[in-house]
Amino acid sequence: MMLLCCPGNLLVFYIYFDRWRKTTSRVFIIALALFDLVNGFVTTPTELAFMWNIFRWKDAPICKFSRFLTFMMNNASSFTLLGIAIDRYMRICRPLNPSMTTKSAKIWVFVSCFAAVLFAWPALVIYGIQTIPYPIPKTPYVAVGKTCLIEDYFNKTKYPLVFTIVVLSGNLIIDTVLITLYTLIAIQVIKRGSFDRDRDSSVRKKLRKASTSTTTTEDGVLEDPKSNNEVKGSSMLERFSKKFHGSIKESESSKKDEKQKPPQSPSRRRSNFRRQRSLSIQSEEARRVRMIKTTVMLFLVTLLFMVSFIPYCVIVIYRYVNPTYYFTLSTTGKGVYQFFLRSYLLSMSLNPVIYSFMSEQFREECKYGLKKLMFWKKK
Structure with a gap:
């Protein structure tokens, strides 16, 4: 997961930060990439160290900070995904x-980070070094191990259970809201059919007027990279400039032709008007197609995040019901247990995919970036 997460999210951060226009989706995707990078560079190596020294861990500060950071990043991702759905x-x-x-959108991300800290800070207190009696197989002896879990002092109190209930209940509430919002989105898309072709002209004019505003057209350019003058050598930029200069020349020549041409007949004017209106409707539908594609992509990211938390939640709940269950597993079973206990890390590695x-x-931007990197290395 580290091998996928670290380079993948670095690539996501570079492309959306440097090559994309400023949109709300861009802000949210960059935030998710940053949260995943923290998990990839900090949380995952620490978890590997915990598993390597599963009954020999004695560093309480690292344990506390790692658990707090894990809860904080996951909480921040949950609140950010809620902002995306809204x-x-x-x-x-x-x-x-x-x-x-x-x-x-930036304010939402900032508030999400604050709320994440608010719900994660108890991990700094209740987590630490826990002493675990480990029965030695086929012997009457019991070994004593030290692991990163609920601290011995809090292990016999109700605080860990309250903290777990709050975290799981919060995730359940957010998941319910996410499912509701995306269900309403799906119903609306199905109702529209082929993007409002049968909608009456008055509503269509309002939509066209709304689509010219910054907030609506923002999403329409999400699929287009940032046409920046500082980015040179881009074939897309060259094509855009050619089309732009060509359109200026065409408009200037058309103005000269209009002065020379005789007045058009009413039927010809009606035909031109219908053609222009058809092109406007087509461009509006193209923007909506891009919006739907972006929504589907972000929905899959949200779905992956929710599904990846299910095994973790099941194991945590069952661990409270049966604390000795882990010691009854085989070596393979313990490996599977440890993996699914950290299933929430799957989303950080699969989001770039x-x-x-x-x-x-x-x-296309990934290919361009790799070609640019290879050219820089050769140079």
């Missing part, structure tokens, strides 16, 4: 209402 819901189900801006599969432009 943003998607407003854009698709409430297109005429004001949508979330990049500034409000989802971006690469769902976004063609993301793949």
Whole structure:
């Protein structure tokens, strides 16, 4: 998971930070990539160290900080995914209402980090070194081990159980809200069919007027990289400049032709108007197609995050019911147990895979970045 997470999320951060326009989705994806990078570079190596010294760990401060950081990053990801779902819901189900801006998205991420700390700080107190009696197989003897878990002092109190109930209940509430919002989004998309072709002209004019605002068109350019003057050698930039200069020349020549041409007949004017209206509707539908694709991609990221937490939650609940269950497992069973106890780390490594599969432009930017890196190495 580290081998996938670290380079994958570094690539995601570079592309969305340096090559993408400023949109709400960009803000949220960069935040998720940063949270995953912290898990990849800090949490995962520490977890490997814990498992390598599973009954020989004696460093309480590292244990406390690692558990706190893990809960904080996962809580921050949960709140960020909630912000993504609200943003998607407003854009698709409430297109005429004001949508979330990049500034409000940044505020949401900041508040998510604050709320994550608020719910994670008890881990700094209750986690630490726990003394575990480990029965030696086929002997009457019992070994004493030290591991990173609930501290001995708090192990006999109700605080760990209260903390676990709060964390699991919070995840359940957020998951319920996420499922509800994406269900409403799916219902709305199904109702629209082929993107509002049968909608009456008055509503279509309102939608077209709303689509020209910054909040609605922000999402439409998510699939396009940032056309920055500082980024040179990009084939997409060259194509854009050619089209741009070509359109200017065409518009200038068309103005000269219009002065020379005689006035058009009413039927010809109606035909031109219908053609322009058809092109406007097509561009509007293209923007909505991109919005739906982005929503599906972010929904898959959310779904992966929720599913990856299920094994962890089941094991934690069962561990409170039957504390000695782990010692009854075989060596293979203990390995499987340890892996699924950390199943929440799956999302950090698979998010870049989802971006690469769902976004063609993301793949193109990855190829461009790799070619640029190879050229720099040769130079």
